[in-house]
Structure formats: C-alpha cells, structure tokens
Amino acid sequence: MLNGIPINFYIMLSAVLFIIGVVGVMARRNAIIIFMCIELMLNAVNLLLVAFSTLHNDANGQVFVFFIMAVAAAEVAVGLAILSMVYRNFKTIDIDLLSRLKN
C-alpha cells in the first residue's frame, strides 16, 4: 500500500496510459501527434518507476526517471527538428504520404 493505495492500481493506470499511447501511434497519421503519443508512453513508464521506487523505498527508480526525462528532451529536440525539415521539403507531415516519398 502507498498511502492506502495498492500498487496494483498504479500498475493498471500505467498500463492504460501506455495502451492509449500505443493506440494513438497506430491510429493517427499526423507525425507530431505520434510523437506526443510516444511521450505519453514514456510518462506511463515513468509513473510506474516512481511508484515502485516509493514502494520499495529505493531512490534508484527516481534517478532513472530523471535520466529518462533528459533523454526525452533530447529526443524531442532532434525529432522536431527533423519534422520541421521534412515539412519544409515536402509541405506535409502525413506519415502515410511520407512513406511513399522515399527515393
């Protein structure tokens, strides 16, 4: 129990958030929305790491979350730069169209 909340509730919440991210990646065509859904999946995992870190009274999980945030920031910076360059060249960020534009 964490303040009277069973850890299973956190596991279920993280699983639901992760699945919403997965469905978003599969169901949307806008590349930026897909990026945002990947962020959502990362955050579901972060939440579970923090919950288990608090449950076991171990600081390593929270340090990992800190590093995941740093890597996510770097990933978003590079990814959005690539997307803006793709948009500048092709005038679209629809991934179904972009898959046909390779040459």
Next chain:
Amino acid sequence: MLGYTITQWLFGILSFLAIMFALMVVFTRNPVNSVLYLVLTFFCIAGHYLLLNAQFLAVVHIVVYAGAIMVLFLFIIMLMNLNADTEPRKHIATRLIAGTIGGMLLFVMVGALKGSEQLQLVHGGSSQIGLVKNLGKVLFSEFLFPFEIASILLLAALVGAIMIGKRDTNINSKETINN
C-alpha cells in the same frame, strides 16, 4: 467519506482525469487542442508524483514537460499552420484495427500483471527519498558519471537539432546556379 481516505480520493480523481485527457489527446481532431490536453495529462501525472511524495520529480516534470517540451510542440504546430481541416485521417478500418489491437494488448497486460505484486505494507507517504536533498545525494554520489554523460547527450542533441534544422545553403545555392 464512504470509507476512503483523502489520498485515495485524490488518486481516483487524478487517475480518471489523466485517462480522460490522454484519450482526448488521441481522439481530438485539432492538433493544438491535442497538445493542450497532453499538457493537462502531464499535470495530472505530476499530481500523482506529489501523491507518491516525489516532490523533486513533480517539479522537474512540470518544468521540463509542460514548460519546455510542450511549448516546443505547440510552436512547431503553429509554425506549420496545422488545424482540424488539414488533419489527415486514417481509413476507418485501420482505426478499428488499431483500437482492437490496443484492447487486446490491454487485456493481455492486465491479465499478466494482475497478481504480479501482492499488496505490501510499505508506507509510501512517510518515505523521504523523493525530496530534493536525498535525491541530490544519490544523484551526485552514485550516479555522478551518468549525470555528466546526460549533459553531453543534451549538448549533442542541441548541436544536432541546430544542424538538422538549419536551411541547407549549399543545395539552395547550387539550385540557383543551375536555374
């Protein structure tokens, strides 16, 4: 209140809001609204961190995600002038299949994780590891080397983003010469 403590009420409300806002991120047509709903989802997750007594991570989460990353997303979306009219939609069959696969994945995960960790009587509210002082001690003693590597990673990402985002002047000048 119905036998639940205030923490349990907060957990329920924050979980409900987080899931609702996450669903709105996926199902809203307008990308700008999608970004705003994602910001609200991140605030709910920060509230969860506060409930878990991880105050440092809650603050860092709001500063990094809501403050920096989502502003970057919003900036790019406004730069590209995207809205609901220009939003491409997948075929209805593809979306149905995506929903089905997601539901099946959720079913499998819930089934697999159901009895994974039995209820343990660890008092999370009284744990002090999430405070800035204790986390800083761990970060700067045990994880000092990864911390420095992370700074190099951020520098590399910064340089890479500038190099990728820069307009390629060589190609443009060649094209103008050929024209």
